[in-house]
Amino acid sequence: MRWLFELLSSSIGKKLLMALTGLFLFSFLVVHLYGNLFLFVSEEAFNEHAHSFASNVIIRTIEALLFLAIVAHAFTGLYLARQNRLARPVRYRRHRAAGTRTLASRSMLITGSVVFIFLVIHLRGFFYETRFGSVYGGESLYVLVTETFAIPGYAALYVVAMILLAVHLAHGVQSAFRSLGIESARYTPAIRAVGLFLAVALPAAFASMPIYFVLQSGGVI
Amino acid sequence: MAAASSANLDLTLDVWRQASPDERGGFQRYEMAGMSPDMSFLELLDQLNDRLEREGKEPIAFDHDCREGICGSCGFLINGHAHGPQSGITSCQLHLRSFRSGDHLVVEPWRSSSLPVIKDLVVDRSAFDRIIQAGGFISANTGSAPDANALPVSRTKAELAMDAAACIGCGACVATCKNASAMLFTAAKASQLALLPQGQPERHQRAVRMVEAMDDAGFGNCTNERECEGNCPKQISFSHIARLNRDYIAGKLRAVT
Numbered sequence A: 001m002r003w004l005f006e007l008l009s010s011s012i013g014k015k016l017l018m019a020l021t022g023l024f025l026f027s028f029l030v031v032h033l034y035g036n037l038f039l040f041v042s043e044e045a046f047n048e049h050a051h052s053f054a055s056n057v058i059i060r061t062i063e064a065l066l067f068l069a070i071v072a073h074a075f076t077g078l079y080l081a082r083q084n085r086l087a088r089p090v091r092y093r094r095h096r097a098a099g100t101r102t103l104a105s106r107s108m109l110i111t112g113s114v115v116f117i118f119l120v121i122h123l124r125g126f127f128y129e130t131r132f133g134s135v136y137g138g139e140s141l142y143v144l145v146t147e148t149f150a151i152p153g154y155a156a157l158y159v160v161a162m163i164l165l166a167v168h169l170a171h172g173v174q175s176a177f178r179s180l181g182i183e184s185a186r187y188t189p190a191i192r193a194v195g196l197f198l199a200v201a202l203p204a205a206f207a208s209m210p211i212y213f214v215l216q217s218g219g220v221i
Numbered sequence B: 001m002a003a004a005s006s007a008n009l010d011l012t013l014d015v016w017r018q019a020s021p022d023e024r025g026g027f028q029r030y031e032m033a034g035m036s037p038d039m040s041f042l043e044l045l046d047q048l049n050d051r052l053e054r055e056g057k058e059p060i061a062f063d064h065d066c067r068e069g070i071c072g073s074c075g076f077l078i079n080g081h082a083h084g085p086q087s088g089i090t091s092c093q094l095h096l097r098s099f100r101s102g103d104h105l106v107v108e109p110w111r112s113s114s115l116p117v118i119k120d121l122v123v124d125r126s127a128f129d130r131i132i133q134a135g136g137f138i139s140a141n142t143g144s145a146p147d148a149n150a151l152p153v154s155r156t157k158a159e160l161a162m163d164a165a166a167c168i169g170c171g172a173c174v175a176t177c178k179n180a181s182a183m184l185f186t187a188a189k190a191s192q193l194a195l196l197p198q199g200q201p202e203r204h205q206r207a208v209r210m211v212e213a214m215d216d217a218g219f220g221n222c223t224n225e226r227e228c229e230g231n232c233p234k235q236i237s238f239s240h241i242a243r244l245n246r247d248y249i250a251g252k253l254r255a256v257t
């Protein structure tokens, strides 16, 4: 255990933790999206899928790990940001970027924080209801989700959160690979390209759902 | 600012003045009229210091030695750029022809809690020495020079190692990084050995020790934004950082297994 503690107290160790938890959470998005696509199939299909997930032991275990990963990623991120601030106590009067920083890389703390707040709201609205609340009591998850998505304010919150998530992932995915030390002239361009594509495509697919149900309830489609 | 000029220049300098590490510093304005465009930036400071001395004032302290970009002594931020606006050169290699008459230049020391200001533009870089002492060497007795081809090294590896060895330890990477991280310096100093056969026996242990010394000095954490590479006068590649990450992780895992 001592070696783990030592590893996590080092700068590279903390970045390793950020990378591993980040990629784990990122890979979960794919599984989550797969489930959400049933929303477009039918009420039965969606509820059936959700139920089969909720009753699967492996999924429940991964779920617990996901919660741990969220907490570890958030706290380590905050701690690293604090250390980084302390490393330059006196600010520059004039400091120009060399040109490789991006909007995404500079705003990791902000985009991450907003996504975290969104996650709390999101988990309270759906996860909590499924496991302990109304859906657990017999109501249809499909009805809960589609009715919630149809509220314009709620849909807007989802879309904004997904945009920020995309910005977060645009830097996060490729940065994670670097922190893991995975870098080669041969594969890095491909990793960057696929990472960037997924960073935008996954949140876009998620955002399409509240947009769809808002438009549907408004009679547009 | 990029346009070359041949006429003499009038420049306004805002230079950071700080009498000692514990004293509060501040910017002082100096007007420099009719400066030759062929002058280096350090020569500009020399001229200014001559004037200050004649006026009975304290000259500006700044580090310098070789004045040809190889020793790594000089360095400060000029208008927000480490070593000035040109890429691939040190402050001593920067000429006034890079500026235009009338330019207003802010001259600041590297700012990092790990490289604290000693006086004016001079910072204490002993944290770098501690990183080297922790592992930036090989412990073999090297004896006399071996036969050139007795130890085969591939051309690619040799080139990469030479690129890493070009690091002059000036501190521009720390100064530029928004987190004041010393990863590029540490990675270059570890890579120059990790890429060669002589560096193999201690490779992972070296990475671990150097990173520990780096952390102990209080440098920030790398967030993979590559700003260091862009402002490095020796254009050390950011990819050395990934190698250091790899070697460090391998070193830690090896210690457990």
Ligand code: FES
Pocket (backbone or CB within 6 Å): B063, B064, B065, B066, B067, B068, B069, B070, B071, B072, B073, B074, B075, B090, B091, B092, B093
């Ligand atoms: S004085 Fe030696 S590098 Fe500038």
